[in-house]
Amino acid sequence: MLGLWTVAFFLLGAAQGKEVCYEGLGCFSDSEPWAGTAIRPLKVLPWSPEKIDTRFLLYTNENPNNFQILLPSDPSTIEASNFKTDRKTRIIIHGYIDKGDENWVSDMCKNMFTVEEVNCICVDWKKGSQTTYTQAANNVRVVGAQVAQMLTMLSTKYNYPASQVQLIGHSLGAHAAGEAGSRTPGLARITGLDPVEASFEGTPEEVRLDPSDAELVDVIHTDAAPLVPFMGFGSNQLMGHLDFFPNGGLEMPGCKKNILSQIVDLDGIWTGTRDFVACNHVRSYKYYSESILNPDGFAAYPCTSYKDFQADKCFPCPDQGCPQMGHYADKFAGKNSGEQQKFFLNTGDSSSFARxxxxxxxxxxxxxxxxxxxxxxxxxxxxxxxxxxxxxxxxxxxxxxxxxxxxxxxxxxxxxxxxxxxxxxxxxxxxxxxxxxxxxxxxxxxxxxxxxxxxxxxxxxxxxxxxxxxx
Structure with a gap:
């Protein structure tokens, strides 16, 4: 009899799944749709905040070269910093095998400082990203919750509204931004920079970045070829109000796939070979960073396909105009038309990419x-x-x-x-x-x-x- 109860308990437990809860962040389950599905077969729970060790690094016009650390649990770190409540805040979240104090992240902030006064926060979750891919893909749930926790603290302690905040997430960071957005009512904008495909494409909206996560969700797709067999790391799925496919979104000019990229396993990419193996994938943040300095250099045309765009069937811009891919996408009059929109454009094969x-x-x-x-x-x-x-x-x-x-x-x-x-x-x-x-x-x-x-x-x-x- 005891054996039957044990079996029944085991089956019930397997059906219900496991769960971990972290103070201030809520609970995280490994039941569907988070695990046990065809897209996410492995049951993996996210690590604790202590193990991921997320850091919020603030750069401002006053301290463009040296960051100040902000703690969501300690409002006094805001008061002691250069954070200004009369400025917009742009929060950059890196992706897999990356880190928040990487040059590209701080360089993006510096480009912003040339055109605006802004709080630029880099989310460094490298301890949670530099692990197996499946674990990192689940860790973004906690990272997203921590970003939301920071925004809640800013709102409650300083009356700082989410309508002044943009999240910019690359790769896995795009889905972390989606998680943060789903927990933050009234968030102004999320920009997804080549949201990663594996474990996310084809999942329900609660798992991935989707248009409901912010008032405006704009997405740049630069590595949207299928992961198998083409080693395309980004997603081809529309995930925003405005989805941009520069150069068709599959293969970026100036990036040549190498035989090495066919044999590097998913957990070994980026490290030391980022521009070599993941060149298409990182183009998304390079385009965005350049777009900050080129307000009219990335005009994107509504079109049914890149084939039609190449055949000169999508010119000139329609009456409502064309959006600018990247930093100024929010200036587009038709950004909240209610339906998902696809846009195409070409770029240069090396910097300067504007055309x-x-x-x-x-x-x-x-x-x-x-x-x-x-x-x-x-x-x-x-x-x-x-x-x-x-x-x-x-x-x-x-x-x-x-x-x-x-x-x-x-x-x-x-x-x-x-x-x-x-x-x-x-x-x-x-x-x-x-x-x-x-x-x-x-x-x-x-x-x-x-x-x-x-x-x-x-x-x-x-x-x-x-x-x-x-x-």
């Missing part, structure tokens, strides 16, 4: 020849290099259109230079020209027209000036 998209249409004149045509824009802020517009049979009277991403905003366009060539020796020295070139910047409705009546030989630049109205 400005232009649409160009070229109407041709002269002889019929085979070749290619190129265009460069010249404005009051600078000029672009030559961009390929068309390759094939160049016919007089035909018009060819193309979009391209320039390394700079040229400002007010003053002239356009046209070039053609075919690299074929032609004794008749044919001439080709452009009667009209129209240019549009992606974020503007205005179309600028440039005209010429000349034709030129191969490899001779033709300058087109603004068209004169003949009306």
């Amino acid at each position: 400005w998209r232009y649409g160009v249409s070229v109407s041709l004149a002269g002889r019929t020849v085979t070749g290619q045509i190129k265009v460069a824009l010249f404005g009051d802020k600078g000029n672009t290099h030559q961009f390929d517009i068309f390759r094939g049979i160049i016919k007089p009277g035909s018009t060819h259109s193309k979009e391209f991403d320039a390394e700079m905003d040229v400002g007010t366009i003053q002239k356009v230079k046209f070039l053609w060539n075919n690299n074929v020796v032609n004794p008749s020295f044919p001439k080709v020209g452009a009667t009209r070139i129209t240019v549009q910047k992606g974020e503007e409705k205005t179309v600028y027209s440039f005209c010429s009546e000349q034709t030129v030989r191969e490899d001779v630049l033709l300058t087109l000036m603004p068209c004169q109205n003949t009306a």
